[in-house]
Amino acid sequence: MFEEVYSPVQKINIHPFSNFFVKRDDLIDPYISGNKWRKLKYILQKAKAASKTHLVTFGGAYSNHLVATAAAAARSGFKATAFVRGEEVKNEMLLICSLYGMELIFTDRESYRNKAELYKSYFGLNSDTYFIDEGGASAEAVRGCSEIIYELKETYDHIFVAAGTGTTAAGLLKGIQEQGLNTKLHVIPVLKGGNFIADEIAVYTEISNHLCLHTDYHFGGYAKTSPELLAFIKKFTRDTGIQIDPVYTAKMFYAIFDLCKLNQIPSSNRILAVHTGGLLGLLGMKEKF
Numbered sequence: 001m002f003e004e005v006y007s008p009v010q011k012i013n014i015h016p017f018s019n020f021f022v023k024r025d026d027l028i029d030p031y032i033s034g035n036k037w038r039k040l041k042y043i044l045q046k047a048k049a050a051s052k053t054h055l056v057t058f059g060g061a062y063s064n065h066l067v068a069t070a071a072a073a074a075r076s077g078f079k080a081t082a083f084v085r086g087e088e089v090k091n092e093m094l095l096i097c098s099l100y101g102m103e104l105i106f107t108d109r110e111s112y113r114n115k116a117e118l119y120k121s122y123f124g125l126n127s128d129t130y131f132i133d134e135g136g137a138s139a140e141a142v143r144g145c146s147e148i149i150y151e152l153k154e155t156y157d158h159i160f161v162a163a164g165t166g167t168t169a170a171g172l173l174k175g176i177q178e179q180g181l182n183t184k185l186h187v188i189p190v191l192k193g194g195n196f197i198a199d200e201i202a203v204y205t206e207i208s209n210h211l212c213l214h215t216d217y218h219f220g221g222y223a224k225t226s227p228e229l230l231a232f233i234k235k236f237t238r239d240t241g242i243q244i245d246p247v248y249t250a251k252m253f254y255a256i257f258d259l260c261k262l263n264q265i266p267s268s269n270r271i272l273a274v275h276t277g278g279l280l281g282l283l284g285m286k287e288k289f
Protein backbone atom coordinates (compact mmCIF):
# COMPACT_ATOMS: atom_id res chain seq x y z
CA MET A 1 0.00 0.00 0.00
CA PHE A 2 2.99 2.32 0.33
CA GLU A 3 3.31 2.76 -3.39
CA GLU A 4 5.05 6.00 -4.30
CA VAL A 5 3.09 9.16 -3.64
CA TYR A 6 3.85 12.61 -4.82
CA SER A 7 1.98 15.34 -2.98
CA PRO A 8 1.44 18.57 -4.90
CA VAL A 9 2.95 21.95 -4.11
CA GLN A 10 0.26 24.61 -4.27
CA LYS A 11 0.91 28.32 -4.64
CA ILE A 12 -1.24 30.42 -2.30
CA ASN A 13 -2.01 34.04 -3.05
CA ILE A 14 -2.37 35.64 0.33
CA HIS A 15 -1.35 39.00 1.72
CA PRO A 16 1.45 39.95 2.43
CA PHE A 17 3.29 37.13 0.66
CA SER A 18 4.27 37.03 -2.99
CA ASN A 19 5.86 33.56 -3.09
CA PHE A 20 3.99 31.41 -0.63
CA PHE A 21 3.64 27.69 -1.29
CA VAL A 22 2.15 24.75 0.59
CA LYS A 23 3.36 21.16 0.26
CA ARG A 24 0.01 19.38 0.44
CA ASP A 25 0.93 16.21 2.34
CA ASP A 26 -2.52 16.53 3.90
CA LEU A 27 -3.87 15.26 0.57
CA ILE A 28 -1.93 11.98 0.66
CA ASP A 29 -4.66 10.13 2.55
CA PRO A 30 -7.56 11.06 4.86
CA TYR A 31 -6.50 8.66 7.63
CA ILE A 32 -2.80 8.01 7.10
CA SER A 33 -2.42 11.72 6.83
CA GLY A 34 0.56 13.85 5.98
CA ASN A 35 3.71 13.14 7.85
CA LYS A 36 2.27 9.97 9.42
CA TRP A 37 2.26 8.36 5.98
CA ARG A 38 5.88 9.46 5.48
CA LYS A 39 6.85 8.12 8.88
CA LEU A 40 5.13 4.75 8.59
CA LYS A 41 6.31 3.91 5.08
CA TYR A 42 9.73 2.46 5.97
CA ILE A 43 8.62 1.29 9.42
CA LEU A 44 6.07 -1.05 7.86
CA GLN A 45 8.55 -2.12 5.21
CA LYS A 46 11.00 -3.07 7.94
CA ALA A 47 8.32 -4.93 9.90
CA LYS A 48 7.34 -6.87 6.77
CA ALA A 49 10.96 -7.69 5.97
CA ALA A 50 11.39 -9.06 9.51
CA SER A 51 8.26 -11.22 8.95
CA LYS A 52 6.36 -9.45 11.74
CA THR A 53 2.57 -9.63 11.60
CA HIS A 54 1.45 -7.46 14.49
CA LEU A 55 2.22 -3.78 15.06
CA VAL A 56 2.24 -2.47 18.63
CA THR A 57 2.31 1.24 19.28
CA PHE A 58 1.49 4.06 21.71
CA GLY A 59 -0.43 7.34 21.78
CA GLY A 60 -2.91 9.65 23.44
CA ALA A 61 -6.65 9.33 22.91
CA TYR A 62 -6.57 11.92 20.09
CA SER A 63 -3.38 10.71 18.46
CA ASN A 64 -3.14 11.08 14.66
CA HIS A 65 -0.42 8.44 14.82
CA LEU A 66 -2.83 5.83 16.21
CA VAL A 67 -5.39 6.43 13.47
CA ALA A 68 -2.67 6.33 10.82
CA THR A 69 -1.17 3.12 12.21
CA ALA A 70 -4.61 1.49 12.46
CA ALA A 71 -5.44 2.33 8.84
CA ALA A 72 -1.99 1.40 7.51
CA ALA A 73 -2.06 -1.90 9.41
CA ALA A 74 -5.48 -2.86 8.07
CA ARG A 75 -4.50 -2.02 4.52
CA SER A 76 -1.21 -3.92 4.64
CA GLY A 77 -2.38 -7.02 6.46
CA PHE A 78 -0.96 -6.40 9.94
CA LYS A 79 -2.74 -6.84 13.24
CA ALA A 80 -2.46 -3.71 15.39
CA THR A 81 -2.52 -2.98 19.10
CA ALA A 82 -2.20 0.41 20.77
CA PHE A 83 -1.48 1.38 24.34
CA VAL A 84 -3.64 4.46 24.86
CA ARG A 85 -2.54 6.92 27.54
CA GLY A 86 -5.06 7.52 30.31
CA GLU A 87 -8.34 6.04 31.41
CA GLU A 88 -10.81 4.46 29.04
CA VAL A 89 -12.66 6.95 26.85
CA LYS A 90 -14.70 6.87 23.67
CA ASN A 91 -14.12 9.41 20.94
CA GLU A 92 -14.18 9.75 17.16
CA MET A 93 -10.46 9.03 16.72
CA LEU A 94 -10.54 5.82 18.75
CA LEU A 95 -13.71 4.78 16.97
CA ILE A 96 -11.85 4.96 13.65
CA CYS A 97 -8.97 2.97 15.17
CA SER A 98 -11.39 0.27 16.37
CA LEU A 99 -13.16 0.10 13.03
CA TYR A 100 -9.80 -0.65 11.42
CA GLY A 101 -9.44 -3.49 13.90
CA MET A 102 -6.90 -1.95 16.23
CA GLU A 103 -6.98 -3.38 19.75
CA LEU A 104 -6.88 -0.61 22.36
CA ILE A 105 -5.29 -1.08 25.77
CA PHE A 106 -5.98 1.89 28.05
CA THR A 107 -3.00 2.48 30.28
CA ASP A 108 -2.61 4.65 33.35
CA ARG A 109 -0.17 7.51 32.96
CA GLU A 110 2.36 6.00 35.33
CA SER A 111 2.74 2.70 33.44
CA TYR A 112 2.53 4.52 30.12
CA ARG A 113 5.74 6.37 30.90
CA ASN A 114 7.90 3.26 30.45
CA LYS A 115 6.92 2.07 27.00
CA ALA A 116 9.65 -0.54 26.63
CA GLU A 117 8.57 -2.12 29.93
CA LEU A 118 4.91 -2.01 28.96
CA TYR A 119 5.64 -3.65 25.63
CA LYS A 120 7.74 -6.31 27.30
CA SER A 121 5.13 -7.15 29.90
CA TYR A 122 2.45 -7.79 27.24
CA PHE A 123 4.46 -8.93 24.24
CA GLY A 124 7.96 -9.74 25.49
CA LEU A 125 7.74 -13.40 24.53
CA ASN A 126 5.95 -12.80 21.26
CA SER A 127 8.12 -12.93 18.14
CA ASP A 128 5.34 -11.74 15.80
CA THR A 129 5.04 -8.24 17.21
CA TYR A 130 6.84 -5.11 16.09
CA PHE A 131 7.38 -2.16 18.45
CA ILE A 132 6.61 1.27 17.02
CA ASP A 133 7.44 4.15 19.34
CA GLU A 134 4.96 6.93 20.12
CA GLY A 135 4.47 9.09 17.05
CA GLY A 136 6.53 6.62 15.02
CA ALA A 137 9.84 8.22 16.07
CA SER A 138 12.64 6.23 14.41
CA ALA A 139 15.41 6.36 11.80
CA GLU A 140 12.95 4.84 9.31
CA ALA A 141 10.54 7.71 9.92
CA VAL A 142 13.32 10.25 9.43
CA ARG A 143 14.21 8.65 6.11
CA GLY A 144 10.58 8.73 4.98
CA CYS A 145 10.24 12.40 5.88
CA SER A 146 13.48 13.35 4.10
CA GLU A 147 11.77 12.29 0.88
CA ILE A 148 9.58 15.40 1.14
CA ILE A 149 12.69 17.39 0.22
CA TYR A 150 13.66 15.01 -2.58
CA GLU A 151 10.26 15.54 -4.21
CA LEU A 152 10.62 19.32 -4.51
CA LYS A 153 11.19 20.52 -8.05
CA GLU A 154 12.00 24.08 -7.07
CA THR A 155 14.03 25.65 -4.28
CA TYR A 156 12.82 27.79 -1.40
CA ASP A 157 14.39 30.32 0.95
CA HIS A 158 12.41 28.99 3.91
CA ILE A 159 10.66 25.74 4.72
CA PHE A 160 8.32 25.61 7.73
CA VAL A 161 7.14 22.57 9.68
CA ALA A 162 5.33 21.90 12.96
CA ALA A 163 7.02 19.59 15.47
CA GLY A 164 5.71 17.19 18.12
CA THR A 165 8.56 14.73 18.52
CA GLY A 166 10.80 16.49 15.97
CA THR A 167 11.18 13.37 13.80
CA THR A 168 9.62 15.01 10.75
CA ALA A 169 11.80 18.09 11.23
CA ALA A 170 14.88 15.83 11.47
CA GLY A 171 13.96 14.23 8.15
CA LEU A 172 13.52 17.59 6.46
CA LEU A 173 16.82 18.87 7.83
CA LYS A 174 18.57 15.70 6.67
CA GLY A 175 17.07 16.08 3.21
CA ILE A 176 18.17 19.72 3.02
CA GLN A 177 21.70 18.75 4.06
CA GLU A 178 21.93 15.78 1.70
CA GLN A 179 20.75 17.89 -1.21
CA GLY A 180 23.16 20.71 -0.32
CA LEU A 181 20.35 23.26 -0.34
CA ASN A 182 20.66 26.82 0.85
CA THR A 183 17.30 26.72 2.62
CA LYS A 184 16.40 27.64 6.18
CA LEU A 185 14.25 25.08 8.00
CA HIS A 186 11.94 26.77 10.51
CA VAL A 187 10.61 24.38 13.11
CA ILE A 188 7.59 25.27 15.26
CA PRO A 189 7.29 23.05 18.34
CA VAL A 190 3.64 22.72 19.40
CA LEU A 191 4.58 21.84 22.98
CA LYS A 192 5.79 24.18 25.68
CA GLY A 193 9.56 24.19 26.28
CA GLY A 194 10.28 23.22 22.67
CA ASN A 195 14.06 23.46 22.94
CA PHE A 196 14.14 19.69 23.49
CA ILE A 197 13.31 19.34 19.78
CA ALA A 198 16.93 20.25 18.95
CA ASP A 199 18.13 17.26 20.99
CA GLU A 200 15.66 14.99 19.21
CA ILE A 201 16.83 16.22 15.82
CA ALA A 202 20.47 15.74 16.86
CA VAL A 203 19.78 12.02 17.39
CA TYR A 204 19.30 11.66 13.63
CA THR A 205 21.33 14.37 11.98
CA GLU A 206 23.82 17.12 12.64
CA ILE A 207 22.41 20.44 13.83
CA SER A 208 23.49 22.83 11.09
CA ASN A 209 22.82 26.51 10.63
CA HIS A 210 19.93 25.61 8.30
CA LEU A 211 17.87 25.06 11.44
CA CYS A 212 15.80 27.80 13.15
CA LEU A 213 13.75 26.70 16.12
CA HIS A 214 10.85 29.00 17.13
CA THR A 215 9.70 27.97 20.58
CA ASP A 216 7.14 30.73 21.25
CA TYR A 217 4.22 29.47 19.17
CA HIS A 218 2.89 26.69 21.42
CA PHE A 219 -0.18 28.71 22.58
CA GLY A 220 0.08 27.32 26.11
CA GLY A 221 1.14 23.78 25.24
CA TYR A 222 0.15 20.63 23.39
CA ALA A 223 -3.44 20.81 22.04
CA LYS A 224 -3.93 24.17 23.78
CA THR A 225 -5.50 26.97 21.78
CA SER A 226 -6.47 30.60 22.21
CA PRO A 227 -9.27 32.73 20.75
CA GLU A 228 -6.61 34.30 18.52
CA LEU A 229 -5.50 30.93 17.14
CA LEU A 230 -9.09 29.81 16.54
CA ALA A 231 -9.85 33.08 14.74
CA PHE A 232 -6.70 32.56 12.66
CA ILE A 233 -7.86 29.07 11.65
CA LYS A 234 -11.21 30.38 10.48
CA LYS A 235 -9.71 33.25 8.52
CA PHE A 236 -6.95 31.14 6.94
CA THR A 237 -9.39 28.42 5.90
CA ARG A 238 -11.82 30.95 4.45
CA ASP A 239 -9.07 32.86 2.61
CA THR A 240 -7.24 29.86 1.13
CA GLY A 241 -9.72 26.98 1.00
CA ILE A 242 -7.16 24.88 2.86
CA GLN A 243 -8.18 23.34 6.17
CA ILE A 244 -5.68 23.40 9.00
CA ASP A 245 -5.75 21.70 12.40
CA PRO A 246 -5.49 23.43 15.78
CA VAL A 247 -2.87 21.08 17.28
CA TYR A 248 -0.10 21.30 14.69
CA THR A 249 -0.51 23.06 11.36
CA ALA A 250 -2.39 26.16 12.60
CA LYS A 251 0.48 26.99 14.97
CA MET A 252 2.97 26.67 12.11
CA PHE A 253 0.95 28.84 9.70
CA TYR A 254 0.37 31.40 12.44
CA ALA A 255 4.12 31.57 13.03
CA ILE A 256 4.82 32.27 9.36
CA PHE A 257 2.52 35.29 9.36
CA ASP A 258 3.85 36.50 12.70
CA LEU A 259 7.54 36.19 11.74
CA CYS A 260 6.80 38.17 8.60
CA LYS A 261 5.03 40.85 10.64
CA LEU A 262 8.06 40.99 12.94
CA ASN A 263 10.27 41.52 9.86
CA GLN A 264 12.18 38.30 10.46
CA ILE A 265 11.04 36.85 7.14
CA PRO A 266 10.71 39.15 4.11
CA SER A 267 7.28 38.70 2.49
CA SER A 268 8.86 38.46 -0.96
CA ASN A 269 10.99 35.41 -0.03
CA ARG A 270 10.10 31.98 -1.35
CA ILE A 271 8.35 30.21 1.51
CA LEU A 272 7.19 26.59 1.62
CA ALA A 273 4.92 25.41 4.44
CA VAL A 274 4.72 21.65 4.84
CA HIS A 275 1.08 20.79 5.54
CA THR A 276 1.55 17.71 7.69
CA GLY A 277 -2.17 16.85 7.69
CA GLY A 278 -3.84 15.94 10.97
CA LEU A 279 -7.25 17.35 10.13
CA LEU A 280 -9.00 14.74 12.25
CA GLY A 281 -7.58 16.73 15.17
CA LEU A 282 -10.45 19.14 14.56
CA LEU A 283 -12.81 16.47 15.89
CA GLY A 284 -11.43 16.87 19.39
CA MET A 285 -11.91 20.63 19.30
CA LYS A 286 -15.43 20.98 18.05
CA GLU A 287 -16.81 22.59 21.17
CA LYS A 288 -14.06 25.25 21.11
CA PHE A 289 -15.13 26.85 17.85
Ligand SMILES: *Cc1c(COP(=O)(O)O)cnc(C)c1O
Nearest residue numbers: 164165166167168248276277278
Ligand atom coordinates in the same frame (compact mmCIF):
# COMPACT_ATOMS: atom_id res chain seq x y z
C1 LIG B 1 2.26 14.02 14.36
C2 LIG B 1 2.11 15.32 13.65
C3 LIG B 1 3.14 16.27 13.60
C4 LIG B 1 4.41 16.11 14.40
O1 LIG B 1 5.35 15.28 13.81
P1 LIG B 1 6.69 14.91 14.60
O2 LIG B 1 7.45 14.10 13.62
O3 LIG B 1 6.28 14.11 15.80
O4 LIG B 1 7.36 16.15 14.99
C5 LIG B 1 2.96 17.42 12.87
N1 LIG B 1 1.80 17.65 12.22
C6 LIG B 1 0.78 16.76 12.23
C7 LIG B 1 -0.48 17.10 11.53
C8 LIG B 1 0.89 15.57 12.95
O5 LIG B 1 -0.14 14.72 12.99
